[in-house]
Amino acid sequence: MSDSGLGFSPLRFVLLIVVIALLILLFEVVSDFGGGLIKGQVKRTTGKYNQENNTTPVFVLTQKEEQPANIEIQESAPPPVLAALSGEEVYNSACIACHMTGAGGAPLLGDADAWEARVAQGTPVLIQRAVEGYMGEIGIMPAKGGRLDLSDEEVENAVSYMLDQL
Numbered sequence: 341m342s343d344s345g346l347g348f349s350p351l352r353f354v355l356l357i358v359v360i361a362l363l364i365l366l367f368e369v370v371s372d373f374g375g376g377l378i379k380g381q382v383k384r385t386t387g388k389y390n391q392e393n394n395t396t397p398v399f400v401l402t403q404k405e406e407q408p409a410n411i412e413i414q415e416s417a418p419p420p421v422l423a424a425l426s427g428e429e430v431y432n433s434a435c436i437a438c439h440m441t442g443a444g445g446a447p448l449l450g451d452a453d454a455w456e457a458r459v460a461q462g463t464p465v466l467i468q469r470a471v472e473g474y475m476g477e478i479g480i481m482p483a484k485g486g487r488l489d490l491s492d493e494e495v496e497n498a499v500s501y502m503l504d505q506l
């Protein structure tokens with residue numbers, strides 16, 4: 341059998357391996373001077389990724405901050421006791437709509453004439469009517485001015501405030 345060039349020859353086999361090794365070496369050198377092929381590849385890929393996404397590294401190794409030896413456990417402050425609104429605050433939010441404009445016949449704030457006969461009834465009556473509401477000869481005074489979320493005390497404060505303006 342003549343040597344056709346396709347038969348097995350130990351020399352060719354060694355040559356083939358050498359050629360492959362040289363190719364790999366060449367590829368290494370061309371792809372990333374001095375750097376390993378895989379290493380260079382990873383560097384390029386991650387570098388590109390970071391550039392595109394402008395991300396900060398996912399893992400940042402930092403030194404663990406030292407915890408103070410005595411950690412003071414601060415007791416949360418007790419919930420603030422809701423202070424009753426002042427007469428002026430209540431008036432400005434709940435009464436002003438009618439008692440500033442005279443809507444529905446409401447006696448105006450500071451109008452001494454309009455309040456004279458009312459004041460004569462005595463403050464307790466005024467307070468009771470402001471809290472519970474009433475229907476007078478002129479119009480309707482809604483209970484708490486329609487603001488049922490107000491406490492009796494707050495409405496009483498508002499009545500005092502209104503009487504102070506006379």
Ligand code: HEC
Nearest residue numbers: 434435438444445446458470476477478479480481485498
């Ligand atoms: C929707 C309109 C309206 C609002 C809001 C309102 N009032 Fe009046 N109020 C009236 C009217 C109308 C009268 C007069 C009724 C009458 O005497 O016929 C009146 C009368 C009063 C009187 C006199 C009572 C009396 O015996 O003469 C007091 C006191 C009073 N209001 C307090 C308040 C206070 C305090 C608020 C807020 C918390 C308030 N009002 C909110 C309409 C209103």
